[in-house]
Amino acid sequence: MTDKCCSSETNRLQDNTCCSNQPSQAVGTNDTENCCKTQDLSGDVTSSCCGNDKGDTGSRTTNNTSSCCGVSKAEPEIENDFSPTGQEVEYRVEGMDCPSCALTIEKGLRSLDMVQEAKVNYNTAKLKVIANEKAPLNEVENTVNKLGFKVDPIIQNKNVRTYDVEGMDCGSCAQSIENHFKNHPSVKDVNVHFSTGKMKLEHDNSVDEIVSEVSKLGYKATLQTNNRKSQAKPKNKKEFGMITFTGILLAIGFIGSFIGIPASISTILYAIAIVVSGAKPAKSAYYAIKSRSLDMNVLMSVAAIGAAIIGEWFEGATVVWLFALGTALQNRSIEQTRKSIRNLMDLAPSKAWVRAGAELVEKSVDDISIGNIIVIKPGDRIPLDGEIIEGETSVNQAPITGESIPVDKMIGDTVYAGTINESGSLEVRVTKLVEDTTISKIIHLVEEAQEQKAPTQAFIDKFASIYTPIVFLLALAVIVFPPLFGFGEWGEWAYKGLALLVVACPCALVISTPVAIVSAIGNAAKNGVLIKGGTFLETAGAIKTIAFDKTGTLTEGKPKVSTIQPLTISEDELLLIGLTLEEYSTHPIAKTIVAYAKEKGFQARRGELYKSIAGKGVQATIDGEIYFAGNLKLFEELNVPLGGVNDKVSELQLEGKTVVIIGTQTVVMGVIAVADTIRPITVKAINNLQQVGINQVVMLTGDNEGTAKMIAKEASVSRYFAELLPEDKVEAVKQLQKEGHKVAMVGDGINDAPALATSDLGIAMGGAGTDTAMETADIVLMADNLEKLPHTIKLSRKALAIIKQNIWFSLIVKLIAFVFVFPGWLTLWLAVLSDTGAAIIVILNALRLLRVKD
Numbered sequence: 001m002t003d004k005c006c007s008s009e010t011n012r013l014q015d016n017t018c019c020s021n022q023p024s025q026a027v028g029t030n031d032t033e034n035c036c037k038t039q040d041l042s043g044d045v046t047s048s049c050c051g052n053d054k055g056d057t058g059s060r061t062t063n064n065t066s067s068c069c070g071v072s073k074a075e076p077e078i079e080n081d082f083s084p085t086g087q088e089v090e091y092r093v094e095g096m097d098c099p100s101c102a103l104t105i106e107k108g109l110r111s112l113d114m115v116q117e118a119k120v121n122y123n124t125a126k127l128k129v130i131a132n133e134k135a136p137l138n139e140v141e142n143t144v145n146k147l148g149f150k151v152d153p154i155i156q157n158k159n160v161r162t163y164d165v166e167g168m169d170c171g172s173c174a175q176s177i178e179n180h181f182k183n184h185p186s187v188k189d190v191n192v193h194f195s196t197g198k199m200k201l202e203h204d205n206s207v208d209e210i211v212s213e214v215s216k217l218g219y220k221a222t223l224q225t226n227n228r229k230s231q232a233k234p235k236n237k238k239e240f241g242m243i244t245f246t247g248i249l250l251a252i253g254f255i256g257s258f259i260g261i262p263a264s265i266s267t268i269l270y271a272i273a274i275v276v277s278g279a280k281p282a283k284s285a286y287y288a289i290k291s292r293s294l295d296m297n298v299l300m301s302v303a304a305i306g307a308a309i310i311g312e313w314f315e316g317a318t319v320v321w322l323f324a325l326g327t328a329l330q331n332r333s334i335e336q337t338r339k340s341i342r343n344l345m346d347l348a349p350s351k352a353w354v355r356a357g358a359e360l361v362e363k364s365v366d367d368i369s370i371g372n373i374i375v376i377k378p379g380d381r382i383p384l385d386g387e388i389i390e391g392e393t394s395v396n397q398a399p400i401t402g403e404s405i406p407v408d409k410m411i412g413d414t415v416y417a418g419t420i421n422e423s424g425s426l427e428v429r430v431t432k433l434v435e436d437t438t439i440s441k442i443i444h445l446v447e448e449a450q451e452q453k454a455p456t457q458a459f460i461d462k463f464a465s466i467y468t469p470i471v472f473l474l475a476l477a478v479i480v481f482p483p484l485f486g487f488g489e490w491g492e493w494a495y496k497g498l499a500l501l502v503v504a505c506p507c508a509l510v511i512s513t514p515v516a517i518v519s520a521i522g523n524a525a526k527n528g529v530l531i532k533g534g535t536f537l538e539t540a541g542a543i544k545t546i547a548f549d550k551t552g553t554l555t556e557g558k559p560k561v562s563t564i565q566p567l568t569i570s571e572d573e574l575l576l577i578g579l580t581l582e583e584y585s586t587h588p589i590a591k592t593i594v595a596y597a598k599e600k601g602f603q604a605r606r607g608e609l610y611k612s613i614a615g616k617g618v619q620a621t622i623d624g625e626i627y628f629a630g631n632l633k634l635f636e637e638l639n640v641p642l643g644g645v646n647d648k649v650s651e652l653q654l655e656g657k658t659v660v661i662i663g664t665q666t667v668v669m670g671v672i673a674v675a676d677t678i679r680p681i682t683v684k685a686i687n688n689l690q691q692v693g694i695n696q697v698v699m700l701t702g703d704n705e706g707t708a709k710m711i712a713k714e715a716s717v718s719r720y721f722a723e724l725l726p727e728d729k730v731e732a733v734k735q736l737q738k739e740g741h742k743v744a745m746v747g748d749g750i751n752d753a754p755a756l757a758t759s760d761l762g763i764a765m766g767g768a769g770t771d772t773a774m775e776t777a778d779i780v781l782m783a784d785n786l787e788k789l790p791h792t793i794k795l796s797r798k799a800l801a802i803i804k805q806n807i808w809f810s811l812i813v814k815l816i817a818f819v820f821v822f823p824g825w826l827t828l829w830l831a832v833l834s835d836t837g838a839a840i841i842v843i844l845n846a847l848r849l850l851r852v853k854d
Helices: 097-111 138-146 170-183 206-216 239-257 263-290 295-308 311-343 438-451 455-484 490-504 507-511 514-526 532-543 552-556 572-580 588-600 632-637 644-654 682-691 706-715 728-739 752-756 771-776 789-821 828-851
Strands: 036-039 045-048 087-094 113-122 126-129 150-153 158-164 188-195 197-201 219-224 351-356 359-364 373-376 384-390 393-396 407-409 427-431 530-533 545-549 560-566 608-613 619-620 626-630 656-661 668-675 696-702 720-722 744-749 763-766 779-781
Touching: 036 295, 045 239, 097 113, 097 126, 097 138, 126 138, 126 507, 138 150, 138 197, 158 206, 170 206, 170 295, 197 206, 239 311, 263 295, 263 311, 295 311, 295 490, 295 828, 384 771, 407 682, 438 514, 438 588, 455 490, 455 507, 455 532, 455 608, 455 789, 490 789, 490 828, 507 514, 507 789, 507 828, 514 530, 514 532, 514 789, 514 828, 530 532, 530 789, 532 789, 545 552, 545 728, 552 696, 552 706, 560 572, 560 588, 572 588, 572 619, 572 626, 572 656, 572 763, 588 656, 588 668, 608 626, 626 632, 632 644, 632 656, 644 656, 644 668, 644 706, 682 696, 682 706, 682 789, 696 706, 696 728, 706 720, 720 728, 728 744, 728 752, 744 752, 752 763, 779 789, 789 828
Parallel strands: 545 696, 545 744, 696 720, 744 763, 763 779
Antiparallel strands: 036 045, 087 126, 087 150, 113 126, 158 197, 158 219, 188 197, 351 359, 351 373, 373 427, 384 427, 393 407, 530 779, 560 668, 608 619, 619 626, 626 656, 656 668
16 A cells, blocks of 8 residues: 655646655644655556656655655755855755755756755755856756755745736736746746746846836836735726827828828828837837747737738728737736735735833834734734634634635634634734735735646647747748749738738737636635636546545534433432543543533542553543442443343444443343434535535545434445545545545544545645644645535536637637638738737636636
8 A cells, every 4th residue: 555645736647656655644734754646647646755857746745755665764864065166055845755855956956067066854854055156046946846845945036026917818928927037137036927926036137126127028027015004906997098198190191091081191090000019019010020039929910010010001900909908908807816816915014003011002013023912903814823812702704715704703712814803902922923824825825826837728829839830930931932933912912911920929828827816716715715726626626536534524523412311210310420530531432521521510529540452442430449440341341231222322322422431240120322413414415415516425534333323323424434544545545546535524623634635636725823724735725624526526627617708709710810811711810919909808707707606
């Protein structure tokens, strides 16, 4: 049996198996044997602990990772004995699951000319690199990523800054900006993410220079500050004013040609319109060509200039006007998806009232330390995570967990930043700094998820990168070869070639997937569900079977006294003896009986000579007589006459209850039954899952067959596996996969980690305040209930459907445009309209995901 404790983020064929028959511990503990899941094309799961697969590997890290390849020797700490003659950088490495992984990374980095030395310590998961002065360190990260691991600088380079970029309306824009800065002498590293509109730069020059460089490309960059409150972005009235102005020029010229205005006047109006609307894309095109990018600015600029050269001034003016209008509309539409994250940032207040002696002082949350006492008034949003030390209230936790009903809070309870204090005034001791709050982690995880490419998006981007240059060359061939061989006039074929050039822009196609994924992930986050990447969104949409851990997932996880059956004494006397016997036991069942008795107002008698009987029960001497509380086996060994107790115990066990017998060495005095109850939401959630297309709902439990059968019937699950140890749950998941099912596993993210990791999709419950759950699972339900799971599956399926719609729509529009080019039916303005119009339709279609409700 092999497990894994990290999740592959792709479904590529991988088979690096170096750790068989090594049982895996739970992810998130301090001692973890880490094996990586890979999935072959048939769906069979293999195990890998080398981590150096070619595919992108997501990681689930722990504090103390032991080898799953049988290597137990501790490696020495990273030595500082090599002489640093260049720049020294230390990284945290995620995804290493045996020492051979460390060796792989070292060899890979030492092959780089810029790297003088590389040392990896497997035990501490640290990488230290000595590189040549002024060498681009992004090569180090790229190399490690290619080897299948993830690295983050332990000390963030002060020269790395994040900018918001406005004006990008497809992935090719981001690529053009990246290519431009890769050739800039002051820039060491650049990453631009179209979906989130962010650019991360490592640069030595000033911020103003970077902003200026971005403006040359036709976009607007703004440096992000520590102020998490998003600034309302003003509508670009100047841009729409210019579009209106050129549209008027275009209309006057067109109408004038019918009412006798000289053609030269119309041509001048068209030329002005081309210059005014085309200046920005032409400038961007210049820098794109300089950066060896073939983006839509290049294609549109060439088409407009070419139209003017062959005398089609109206066509050229229409091209640039439609392009400018389409770009502005696309930008405005895409901003709707990016707002989903900015709205999350706005949830937590930027200031808080801090108690300083007898006074209240208003401070920025950035200046508040752990242990400070903050005061939250009724109706206010809670600014930081903390523990209530004074007051009682109801808190609306919908921004974090998606729960619609406020949760009662009292002294000792945890509250989260961004949630709303409904009623009473509170004093809260701060437990987390602003950057570590639950809402901050949610924002960080969602942003990371939106920046990751889903398999479909990666395929489309690769397709577009091949498609565009091929069509560009085809357009040139159409312009040159037919007239060269006497098959028509140069002007005629030049016009067709220019139309074909516009068709070469794959804007709608490359937008089709990322906008849908960003919208879906944003919607999920707003509803208390973290989907940690497009890969997992796509996987969730294909799931047909869901396996649930029973305890704490389908059930409350907190047993309650359900039956009290006195035989020779009164019910109160039975409870009193049970309380006295169980008071010093640490067993969960004993604690349940004690809590129940104390709730009823009973106080334990004086007992002596307490003794725990391993696996059977407890005993104590009360008023000189020995009493016992335990299972049937204990009383059988004591040779106590059982009478009809056997039948009563069997009956209760068939109902899914755990039975505690109470008596002496001579008589059974009664039985107390304890049961774990089904969550109120469980049955409704499972019925809703079946309604959204889940064919099989499976329960995994360590309970006996009778209990499992009873709970399964009550919860309406279609299948169950009983009497499972934690490692057996992994085998149950593998069995379902071998039967051909794509399996999602739902658990608490800690005890169920091996099964979560083995499944095709790991879903953890109760992520709010639980760092381990947020780190280990592919999808996290922030609330500790199942009500959001059907919504997640529904949203994922809707996203998959919309992605397919967008891709097919984009391809069909391009195909029709291609067919219309050669008969001469496709005019230049119609070609632009087909491209920008299709892009806008694709974006609007994806935006529907923001409005998907439970």
